[in-house]
Amino acid sequence: MPGRDVLTIALPKGRILNEAASLFKAAGVDIAPVLQDDRRLIFEDVAEGLRFMVIRSQDVPTYVEYGAADMGIAGKDVLLEQAKDLYEPLDLNIGVCRMMVAEPVELSARDNPRQWTHIRVATKYPNITLGHFLGKGIQVDIIKLYGSIELAPLLGLSERIVDLVQTGETLRKNGLTEVEHIMHISSKLVCNRASLKTKPRRVKELVDALGRSVARNAEAAAKQ
């Protein structure tokens, strides 16, 4: 039956896509066509039996959970925020950053996070934020924003923010400083439960192939 064993893989738009492409390339799958043309949303590698689609990173877990894609690549931040029931068989070690709490430098000079009891926080990640603070017995007013989180403390919308940080440059430019590390974040290979159960061999092959790419990357990084 043609197409029967095709694996559909959801890739996130944006900066992770290039890193993901080089992992696939190292695993012998060239997905250059999706990189070259950003209006092309579906690309099929017939020889490998793989179909790729490029969608917003926040949509990847949904496509995979419902089985519209068998597998996908999603940041741990997105996965934790959405808490879908997915397998995460491989840490791809790309898109590495950290989730943290930040506040204005002048506030941090006289602030002690251990004495927080009720704070106001702006974030793109209300569920992660709520879980983090409630776990410590701190009440939190969450202001959900969709971008430019660093602006919130500058304009008095909230005292603090919870956001992803890669280098910390954006924070510094906006007079903010990190006061609490919440967790390490990287991108994961995710898999729909039914796909792993009904196509175990295909799934395992791809996980192993990408696992070897990740290991080679780690070795190369260690040598530098």
Next chain:
Amino acid sequence: MTDAPTISLPQGVRDILPDEAERIGAVESGILSVFARYGFRKVITPLLEYADVLSLGAGAELLDRVIKFIDPPTGRVIAIRPDITPQIARVAATRMRAHALPLKLCYNESVIRYQDARDGRKREVLQIGAEYISSDASPEDDARMIIMAVEALKAVGLKDFKIDVGDVGFLRKVLESHFDEGLRKSVQGLLEKKDTSGLEALLGGMDSIEAGDKEFLMNLATFYGEEEVIEKAASLTKDPAALASLDYLGKVVEAVASEGLMDWVTIDLGEVRGFDYYTGIIFEGFAPGIGKPLLSGGRYDSLLEKYGYPCRATGFAFDVEQLSSGLAAQARR
């Protein structure tokens, strides 16, 4: 604008109109006729239970999702059933002691579970299930339930599906012999996601575990696929309790294979869903393109004892609407 009252439904429940109701009816009668062929007889249990009675037998994960209210005349807390199996256990223990074992019971009812409002998840789940209650457990009993599930799915016309078989008894023994309770929870969480990278990171730093055992434990998340994973797992461990479990699972697989049904069966030794509830062989049914299981079940040897009747038991239930949509998806392909 008028202020007409909104005629709506609570989130997570729905009406089923004649066309779909007929399709569901056909699925139900197909399954029930297979159950009947194996000698399973239907019981009808009530929608309501006392919450404390229900909580004797319902799994912890489900108890958090029970809809409860106070019964005005008595002041006791009443629960709307979130699962039929504890009810069957109660019925067997309190009403059917005079019936000879094994008891073969089946049901066709709705359960109600609180769900997060997100994603239009269902609160009401229409189930058809079968429970086999006996004085002893045997691999043949476990296999019979799996065989019955395969035959029921074939009877309703589903062509492409897999019954994925695991064993929480095996996992429990492995986890108990290597980890303390706190760590067990972490490992269980990682296994639930098949997070091999996370397992490697966690185990890598533990000096208390020998290298050979480490390799075995790291592989727990990869022991899925065809039946050869059982041999692979057995070759990597010397733990007698784990080997005994694998041997039992091997016999279950053998019994299913003797019916020529292995094309419909996969194995997953790292599956932890239902870990707190089940005691041995577990299984779930999947169809391509349908993200959620069509059926799930397994062995729960400690449940009936909680209702005062020390028996062994195994059973499973179909999610009827999920199965019906699997059939509809198959028809569209």
